[in-house]
Amino acid sequence: MSARKPSIRTCIGCGRTEDKREVVRFVRTPEGTIEVDRSGKANGRGAYVHATLECFEAAIRKHRFASALRANVTEDDVSRLRADVEQVLETKGTLVHKDGDA
Numbered sequence: 001m002s003a004r005k006p007s008i009r010t011c012i013g014c015g016r017t018e019d020k021r022e023v024v025r026f027v028r029t030p031e032g033t034i035e036v037d038r039s040g041k042a043n044g045r046g047a048y049v050h051a052t053l054e055c056f057e058a059a060i061r062k063h064r065f066a067s068a069l070r071a072n073v074t075e076d077d078v079s080r081l082r083a084d085v086e087q088v089l090e091t092k093g094t095l096v097h098k099d100g101d102a
């Protein structure tokens with residue numbers, strides 16, 4: 001029962017896989033909009049992005065949210081999500097870009 005594989009998710013920004021604790025989950029609501037899933041447990045179609053702004057921006061640039069979540073992503077959605085992501089990253093302490101181990 002407890003011998004489950006680690007939960008690996010694919011980041012839609014860079015395409016690399018990652019343990020699910022290292023990614024931010026986005027979910028499509030029943031209304032067809034995209035929200036940051038802070039609990040990681042919301043129902044609905046989900047997509048995962050590394051907890052970095054780089055991967056978030058890459059996912060936006062490549063229109064990955066629209067295809068992964070089959071939702072329309074407007075400019076307003078992008079700015080709302082970006083603000084939410086920044087908040088989440090601040091909480092996680094990963095907002096500061098790290099260059100190596102310094």
Ligand SMILES: [Zn+2]
Nearest residue numbers: 011014050055
């Ligand atoms: Zn990534």
